Amino acid sequence: MLIPLILSGGSGTRLWPVSRKNLPKQFLSLTGEGTLFQQTITRTRKLPHVAAPIIVASEDHRFLAAEQLLELDIQDATIVLEPIARNTAPAIALGAMHALERDPNALLLVLPADHLIGDTQSFTDAVQRALPAAHQGWLVTFGIRPDRPETGFGYIRRAEAIGSDAFHVGQFVEKPDLVTAESYLADRSYDWNSGMFLFKASRYLDELAEHAPEMYDTVRIAHASAKIDLDFVRVDQATFAKVPDNSIDYAVMEKTTRAAVVPVSCEWSDIGSWSALWLAGMRDAEGNLREGDTIAVSTHNSLLRSHDRHLLATVGVDDLIVVTTPDATLIAHRDAAQDVKRVVDELKASGRSEHSLHRVVRRPWGSYDSLESADRFQVKRIVVKPGAALSLQKHHHRAEHWIVVSGTAEVTCDENVFLLGENQSTYIPLGSVHRLRNPGKVPLEIIEVQSGSYLGEDDIVRLEDVYGRS
Numbered sequence: 152m153l154i155p156l157i158l159s160g161g162s163g164t165r166l167w168p169v170s171r172k173n174l175p176k177q178f179l180s181l182t183g184e185g186t187l188f189q190q191t192i193t194r195t196r197k198l199p200h201v202a203a204p205i206i207v208a209s210e211d212h213r214f215l216a217a218e219q220l221l222e223l224d225i226q227d228a229t230i231v232l233e234p235i236a237r238n239t240a241p242a243i244a245l246g247a248m249h250a251l252e253r254d255p256n257a258l259l260l261v262l263p264a265d266h267l268i269g270d271t272q273s274f275t276d277a278v279q280r281a282l283p284a285a286h287q288g289w290l291v292t293f294g295i296r297p298d299r300p301e302t303g304f305g306y307i308r309r310a311e312a313i314g315s316d317a318f319h320v321g322q323f324v325e326k327p328d329l330v331t332a333e334s335y336l337a338d339r340s341y342d343w344n345s346g347m348f349l350f351k352a353s354r355y356l357d358e359l360a361e362h363a364p365e366m367y368d369t370v371r372i373a374h375a376s377a378k379i380d381l382d383f384v385r386v387d388q389a390t391f392a393k394v395p396d397n398s399i400d401y402a403v404m405e406k407t408t409r410a411a412v413v414p415v416s417c418e419w420s421d422i423g424s425w426s427a428l429w430l431a432g433m434r435d436a437e438g439n440l441r442e443g444d445t446i447a448v449s450t451h452n453s454l455l456r457s458h459d460r461h462l463l464a465t466v467g468v469d470d471l472i473v474v475t476t477p478d479a480t481l482i483a484h485r486d487a488a489q490d491v492k493r494v495v496d497e498l499k500a501s502g503r504s505e506h507s508l509h510r511v512v513r514r515p516w517g518s519y520d521s522l523e524s525a526d527r528f529q530v531k532r533i534v535v536k537p538g539a540a541l542s543l544q545k546h547h548h549r550a551e552h553w554i555v556v557s558g559t560a561e562v563t564c565d566e567n568v569f570l571l572g573e574n575q576s577t578y579i580p581l582g583s584v585h586r587l588r589n590p591g592k593v594p595l596e597i598i599e600v601q602s603g604s605y606l607g608e609d610d611i612v613r614l615e616d617v618y619g620r621s
Contacts, residue, residue, distance in 0.1 A: 152254040155195035155204040156246040159264035168479035172507035177265035203227035214515035234388035240402035247352035261348040269418025277415035280316035289411040294342025300332035305344040320410035426488035540588035542616035549603030558595035561588040
C-alpha cells in the first residue's frame with residue numbers, strides 16, 4: 152500500500168506579507184490552479200495503486216486543511232494534528248505509526264505540502280523508479296537535477312549505483328557558497344536535496360529507534376494516547392511537547408547506512424522565497440512576474456503582486472520584489488529575498504500581529520475583516536458560511552452591535568433567540584452570553600461594531616463550540 156504522507160506544518164515566513172503563521176504558503180494560491188497543498192494532494196492521486204493520504208498538520212491549520220480537502224471532494228484523508236512544531240523527523244514518525252495501523256507493510260511517500268512540481272509525469276516516473284529500492288528496505292530521497300548554481304538549497308552527492316535507478320547517498324551537503332555551488336553544477340554528481348522521500352513505514356521507525364531513541368519513544372507514547380476529535384486525530388500535547396526537535400536529515404538520513412537517492416528533473420521548486428516564486432512563474436517580455444492590478448513602466452526582472460482593489464505601479468526599477476496586502480507592503484531587492492524572514496522576526500520581537508494574522512482572518516465558520524480600529528472601538532465585516540455558527544461566548548470588556556448586510560442571522564443573546572434580516576440590527580451588552588448562526592443557504596454578512604476598554608481576540612470566553620474550541 153503506497154500511502155502519501157503530506158507534511159503541512161510549515162510557516163513560510165520568507166513569503167511574508169502574503170504567507171503568515173495563521174495562513175501559511177501551503178494554503179495559498181501562488182501559482183497554477185488551487186493552493187500548493189491542493190496541488191500536492193492532486194499530484195498524489197495520479198499515482199497508480201495509491202491509498203488515501205495522511206496529512207500531518209498544525210493544530211492551528213486543521214480547519215484550513217479540512218476545508219481545502221473538501222474543495223477537492225477528498226473525504227478519505229486522515230488529518231493528524233501536530234500540537235507543537237517539532238520538525239520533520241517527529242512529524243514523519245507520527246504519520247508512519249498511523250500508516251502501520253492500516254497496513255504493516257505500508258510504503259510512505261513523504262511530501263512537503265508547499266512544493267511546486269511543474270512536470271507531474273516526470274515526478275510520477277521517479278516514484279515508480281524508486282519503488283524497488285524502497286521495497287528492499289532503502290530510505291529513498293529524491294534528488295533534483297540542478298539547472299543553476301543555487302545557494303539556497305542543500306545538496307546530495309550520489310555514490311555507487313543501486314540497481315538501475317537509485318544510488319547510495321555519498322554525502323549530504325549544507326547550503327554552499329556560490330563558487331562551491333558552481334562546482335557542484337559542473338560535477339554532475341550533486342543533486343538538490345528536495346525533502347521528498349519514499350520508504351517503508353516500519354523501516355523508517357526502525358532507523359529512528361536506532362539513531363534517535365528518545366524521539367522514537369516519546370512520539371510512540373504521544374501517538375498511543377491520540378484521540379479522535381471531529382475529523383482529526385489529536386495527539387497528546389503534553390507528551391509531544393517533550394519530543395526533541397530535529398529534521399529527518401539530521402536525525403536519520405545522515406546516520407543511516409541505507410540512504411539512497413533517485414535523481415529527477417520535474418520542474419521542482421520549494422517556493423522558499425519571493426525570488427523562487429519569480430523563477431517559477433510566467434514572466435513577461437521584460438522579465439517581470441505580475442499578479443493583480445499592476446502597471447510596470449521601465450521595470451525589469453521584478454516581482455509585482457497587488458491585492459484586490461489596489462493599484463501597484465512601478466517606474467524605472469529593476470530586480471525588485473514589491474508585494475502589497477491590505478495591511479502591509481514589502482519592498483525588497485530580489486537578491487535579498489532570503490532576508491524577508493528578518494522582517495518577521497522583528498515584527499514578533501515588537502509584539503505586532505502582522506507576522507501571524509492578515510487583516511482578513513479565516514475561521515472554521517467563515518471569516519472576519521477588521522475594517523477600522525481605534526481607542527475603544529473596532530469595526531469588522533463578518534461572513535458566516537451557510538449552516539455555520541460561531542461559538543456560544545461572552546466578553547468581559549466589550550459590547551457589540553450587529554447590523555445584517557445580507558442573508559439571515561439567528562441571534563442568541565442570553566435567554567432570547569431571534570432572527571434578523573437585511574438592514575436589521577441588534578445590541579449585545581457587555582457580559583451577555585451570545586451566539587451568531589447562519590440558518591440560511593447563502594452566506595450571512597454582518598457589520599460588527601465593538602466598543603469597550605479592551606478589544607483583543609483573547610477576550611472571548613467560549614462556553615460551547617461545534618468546532619471543539621471551547
